[in-house]
Amino acid sequence: MFKHLFKLIWNKRKQNFLFLSEILVSFLVIFAVFSFLTYYYQNYSKPLGFEYKKVWSINYDNGLLTKNNDSLAIFYDNLYKSLKAMPQIEEVSYTGGNFPYSNSNMSTGVNFHGKKFDHVNNYVVGTDYKKVLDVNLIEGRWFLPEDAVTKNKYVIINETLKKEMFGKETAVGKLIGNYDDKEKMKIVGVVQDLKANGDFWPAGNAMFNQLDTGYLKYNSYILVKVRESADATFESELYKFMANTMKNSIEIEHMDEMRDSKNEVTIIPMVIFIIIASFLIINVALGLFGVLWYNINKRKGEIGLRRAIGASGNAVSYQLVMEAMILATMSLIVGSFFAVQFPLLNVFNIPASVYVIAMLLSILFIYLLVFACSLYPGKQAAGIHPAVALHEE
Incomplete structure (x- = not known):
């Protein structure tokens, strides 16, 4: 047939x-x-890896602020306390510009036993970053304030990078090299992948560094987790407070709207x-x-x-x-x-x-x-x- x-x-x-x-x-x-x-x-x-609802980003121009590290540390500490004292705000964290759903990207490379891993998303985050975004830790711990003065720089990596570098082995406590393999960094935790570029894109390799006083002179973003009672009236009050504090331009964005745009x-x-x-x-x-x-x-x-x-x-x-x-x-x-x-x-x-x-x-x-x-x-x-x-x- x-x-x-x-x-x-x-x-x-x-x-x-x-x-x-x-x-x-x-x-x-x-x-x-x-x-x-x-x-x-x-x-x-795949899981999103963090919570974006009721999270606002505050972008400010830091051009008028002093560049003295000690003065900046005092200024930002007072600003943190003032924001945290507002009844409509639950958590506050300083962050680099490449937070989830932002249009900013910063990448680097790391080394482990002579093998180089390129295109690693490099996040600079504050101590309360985990609380603001409800980041899920799957191994180890998050940053502590005293981690900023350790011999080897402490870092946290995501699940994807952990699997590529160590497979099924534990990552906590391992030392990895920076881009040129001239400095060693100690892994203290592993977090679930954060799909920072939208729901339809992979998280990729990611590494989190603790934001220290030396980075404050370059920082211009704050993430705040607000309560259900936060409305347009409070947003207006927050805008006025930040504008008066920074004496410069301010922009407030809602992370859920940023997600929709992405x-x-x-x-x-x-x-x-x-x-x-x-x-x-x-x-x-x-x-x-x-x-x-x-x-x-x-x-x-x-x-x-x-x-x-x-x-x-x-x-x-x-x-x-x-x-x-x-x-x-x-x-x-x-x-x-x-x-x-x-x-x-x-x-x-x-x-x-x-x-x-x-x-x-x-x-x-x-x-x-x-x-x-x-x-x-x-x-x-x-x-x-x-x-x-x-x-x-």
Whole structure:
């Protein structure tokens, strides 16, 4: 049976070339769509790693502040106490500019036993940073005030970096080198990954450094966790207080709104891409339907002859559907050859599982599409009366 079908397909190879090309293009487009969707879904399904609700960021211009370290330390300590004393504020923490959902990025590299790990997100955080964002510790502890005067600098790493550097071994107490491997840093804790760039992006490697007095002259961000009672009136009062204290420009942002903005940057292009791909698939489906319908009309004599010598309507329908499925398989073999290069070459540094899942989903989608497009023409062919078909020929 299959040998006969392959012979029929080969004899009509010129007519089938358009069908093969449409299937191949459809597969590649669907593979791209499913790759994006699988990648984003895998990232979205992972825990966020922190709590963003009721967290506000205060961005201030520190240009008018003194640059003396001792004076700055006293100033910021008084500011911290004043903010913490406000009844609508639960927790306060100074932070570098690259806190979650900000548009700032700061990265570095670390060394361990001669192996270098690049593109490590480097966060400079205050002692109460964990309390403000409810960061989840999975190993060790968070920073203490006395950690700022230790021999080896204390750092905290995230779960992803811990797995890459130490695997299943414990990370607490290990010494790692800085970018040039000239200074040693001691790991005191491991935190759950923080998806700082939005719900649809991975956390990546991350390291947390304690904000000390030497960094205060460069600092211009404060994170505050407010209570449910904090409203627009309190925000206005907080703005006036900070403006009077800093004698300069102030900006207050809500982290939940910042999260929505980050997610929109990913969602909107993806929705546009899916809409364009959907129109393409609809056009391809109509094209496949038309090609199959045209082939049936051109093969009425063949169909009538088969019916005349005893073939059932179901057998005729089965033959046409199987021809379409075999053609789809031939196109999918070629398409899969190109698709499998993505995980083999580690394109875009995306996990191989994303491409494998996307390829399997794309193959299933194409088979369903071809089957749906060939089913109705096949049934129409099964209903052709042999005498009518032979008479027309």
